[in-house]
Amino acid sequence: MQSNTFFGPHLRLVGMAVLWGASWPAGRIIAQSMPPLAGACLRFALAALVLIPWMYWAGGFAQLRHWSPQRWLGMLAAGATGVFGYAAFFLSGLQHLPAGKAALVITLNPVMTLLIAAWLFKERLNPTIAIGMLLAVVGAVVVISHGQPLGILQGSIGLGELLILGCVVCWVLYTLIGRWMLTGVDALSTTAVTSTIGAAMLLAASLIVEGPSSLGLAWHSSGTAWGALLFLAFGATALAYAWYFDGVKALGAGAASGYITLVPLFGVLISALLLGETIDAPMLVGGAMAIAGTAVMTWGRR
Template sequence: MNHKLSPSTALLLTVPPVLWAGNAIAGRLLRDAVPPMTLNLLRWSLALLIVLPLARAVFAPGSGLWSNWRRFGMLGLLGIGLYNSLQYLALRTSTPINVTLVAASMPVWMMLVGLLFFRMQVRARQVAGAALSIAGVLLVLSRGDPAVLQSLRLVPGDLYMIAASIAWAFYTWLLLQPGDPPAIRADWAAFMFAQVLYGVAWSGLFTAAEWALVPVRIEFGWTLVLGLLYVAVGPAVVALRCWGAGVQRAGPNVAAFFSNLTPLFAALLSSAFLGEAPQLYHAGAFGLIVAGIVLSSRR
């Protein structure tokens, strides 16, 4: 693994945060056109069709796609079904800036999940970094007003995003566990296809429950079509591929700094497309979260 950060590697690691920030903007723009669970199902169904021609390894005899259904089913549930559905649900009541800032606390949840469920050793530096990141999240949730924390009035979308971050933490730790079939693990498209296939199945169940429990209305039009194409091609396929290639070149510690660029890009895109100007507390929260990530990731 080459840990030198070349310009091409920096570009690979910058593309995903831009696309993920755009995903938050698109989810906000489409919130009145399609329900969140339905949006997630449509997004990943399109992504599955895009990856399908590249994932020939999953159709080889003995590939392990079906015999390892428990593992891929859990990865699909946590990474595709729960995380993305909860994010789109969060965007119905919270802003893209807040959603991406709360999601930037994900390393905190990864540390806690690793400590409690995967026997990871936690050092004092990591705890200090986690404290800074939590302070940043509290600053977002309080909207910069400490009195808000006393009343404990949280926007539902913020809570949904915290739940989504915890789901993603479990997903990330499970990715590190051994047991993947060699034919699938060695092929990025096959590995992505295996997860997305089961994730689409979970998303279908969530969508069926959504249609059964709440009135569903879909506004068909070019906004919905273009939005679906973007979230399926960009944040779902291109971002994951660039991220994987960038991590292989630079390593996960360097890549972690780039992942937290997402709130900054979300703030810029929100100002451009939604007229939601960033506030001073957003900058303070972003600084605290990045400081926590830097401190906890240092050796």
Template sequence: MSQKLSPGTMLLLATAPLLWAGNAVTGRLIHGLIPPITLNFIRWALAFVVLAPFAWKTLRADSPLWPHWRRYSMLGLLGVGCYNALQYMALQTSSALNVTLVGSGTPVCMLIIGALFFGVPPRRAQVAGAVLSICGVLMVLSRGSIGQLLSLRLVIGDIYMVLAVISWSFYSWLLVRTDEPASIRGDWAAFLIAQMVFGLGWSGAFAGIEWSTGQHEIAWSWPLAAALAFIVAGPAILAYRCWGLGVQRAGPVIAGFFINLTPLFAALLSLALLGEAPHLYHIFAFALIVAGIVVSSRRA
């Protein structure tokens, strides 16, 4: 896999975090209007409707998708069914900035999963960058206090976000395992809708479980409709398109460090839309995270 970072690849990998930061802020804005797992299901159902006219041939009975259903079912579970559902659940109890900063542990998770499950040992620079990034994440979790770090008690939102990071790391590594037909891999709409077909099944099942627990109240309104329109067009479709291309060009490890740009965008958007000003420890944490990006991609 290519590890070269061209300007075009960097733009792709930076666009996805910008849109995902907007997703986190939007999810925080509407967390009282719709249950989190239901939000994830509706998001992908609407995205499926938008993409279907461009990739309907992928769904035909003679499509090369179906012989590879196990691969796409796994991608759909990790990327569509789990990741954003867990993030929306985290946003029920955590701020958008905290959620995105905890998500900055992705590079460390990428390195560990790559070494343990995909036989890709990390480079020294990547390990150094990962250490810097995890220090930034620990600073967020401790709220800047060593004493609180020693007596750290994770809130449920933090745990949900850690699970989301693990899910996304496996998803990103599986993206570069290109054993599917070229007719699907070469068509971004076909590749994404192939994942959605199975992902909708997973997310629908999870939403059904949520509804069975009594969480089914949706406060339909124009603000919710506008939020759904943004989530579908930006984070659900455009961001996945940019991320998929970026990972294929740069590899999952290098791409993983670009996720750490999300907190910067989230901080700016949170201040503008939510009035959630960053604290001093957020600034120091982000400095460590950016340093991790620079160090890890030095040879890329």
């Protein structure tokens, strides 16, 4: 019994990393089959069908009427960046870029977040964190540039890489908005409300940019695409967040966040297994550096 109590949160956090890693090949399947904005809208609309009742059963609805206008503004901003912006760049980028490579580019998330947090919130950086940052950035550059870092200076970055870098920018903004405007709000309420707001924004954007027929095209997509979409909505969103919240509660935010460093590794491996994507030398070397860098950063923050 004690063994299960000890290993349970760790196993669920590994499961969370697997689900989030698998979201990249799932997103690639959807991006090849559905209009990206319509697909992203359906993903978060379906996720909200689980998250909102979950929030209600957890007693989260009682606090909504006490939220200040600033808090609602923060939710709106977080939904616009962390859901609408991130999801739009995510599926649009996966139209042009292999899922495994995209998963490695995302290792820039913690680097950019920590750098800006150090600037805005005066977070202290130590030599260990700095070494991890440098390693992660160099690794990501090797992946993005196909092993030719000087090519970046010559504008050789493709559209897919630029779109996935848009995911990085949106996630950093989402994280900083959360620290600035959403202090004191539990993670479940934040996820449920921002997912609902983001789904509404994605719906409006899809109707305007892709046209009214986009949802119909998404609706009539293949069974494989719908399977990937349902996995993203219920597996990589609702279930993965549930396991992550459980890990944070049992082990603390620092220990739980360390498992996120496994996400790009699982993303690459699952993409190769399910989609037959090749892992070339720049991905192997740069990915190892990027993943090691994020692990060193996590260790340094402790």
